[in-house]
Amino acid sequence: PQTFAELVYISGLSHGTNVWLGNAQELIKNKQATLMEVISTRDKIMTDLIYRGLPPKAAFTIMEKVRKGRGLEAEDIRLMKEYEVPQWYIDSCLKIRYLFPKAHAVAYVMMGFRIAYFKVHYPEAFYATFFTIRSNDFGAELVLGGLEHLKTKMKELKAKGNEMTAKEKGLYASMEVAHEAMLRGIRFLPVDLYRSDATRFLITPRGLLMPLTAVPGLGEAAARTLVEARVEGEFYSVEDLKTRARLSSAVIEEMSRQGCLQGLPATNQLTLF
Template structure:
């Protein structure tokens, strides 16, 4: 009955659907008269409640964006990393802005994928404009999907690179926990990732000075 009363009240139908039985039950269970009176005055609550909930969320996000910017962007990118282009971000703000411009110049010829990239590129540009720096993908320090704060900067995860899927990202993160690699061939063996993924990691310098193979050359 309590649930039914709640549903009637939130839909703004108290004056029509609340019966004497409902009112007496509330009084018997020590519901204050002011509360019962309020139930009879409440109108349909969903739109206002929905708006209030969104406003509270917006205020919280706004507070973190202003006062804890590094934490904000790290969390934002971790949760919403679709269309994230880590390679472009690492090249700096000019590269990010140029990519936005090139997509916009395509006009109606821009693909759905291109258009989906723009909002993320705009957030990247905003972050860089605020002086927040990022660290490149590192085979030992990067997580699979989580953007980690490291020395006041944000370390990019494996999945931030176009071409490194979720499965490969988790494989790389797990393999790194087992100790140092002997060479890039060792990464392929332990992480079981494709050569295409390895090439992407090479291009962004994720391997550092790790040799291609463990075999020693005699000449």
């Protein structure tokens, strides 16, 4: 595709039933019609037929029958032939069971186009937003392990094939995007006790700073409680953090494993000697 219009046609073809497979695909492959000529959306039938000279009401009625999968009646076929509509076009109408509206196809492509634009021109903002939305599927430890470690884990998951759980599928999808981001030179920074946002990935000069929710077991409510607690002042110890932020021992252990608690003593007790 080289134009926006072609992308709209492809969107229509991919969302219909019996529109592409065994229909438009064969017509294009056999050079009977081009991408711009085959039926891709319901509106195209009406405009094509009006362009060929059919009365607008008849063109609309035929479009409605085809897009609902009702096929064509003998009178419809006779009328189409009278106005020299190609046989391949008539046959295509008879195969279709559902047609996507052009307005929906345009909306899908516009959304995809916007996303693609930001992905190309504003990569940090794109990936920060993507992982903020998909934070539940983000594997912080996998990403922090480096590119090769991430690739190894992706291969292990992919080897499971259809045995992957829904959670693993979500994780794999996020890993693919993280892998892509890393190949583009974008770094992921570990959770910082004082600088990380509760839920959002932050853009920094050094890379994308992971949110507090990237710590396994640390949910959104707990992350917001932690943020409120740190506003009151620095934490004196792990014990102080656990008490003020109301964190479980399991979360504290995960934070320690990710290096979030470096330099923080275990308790508030002072060592005199």
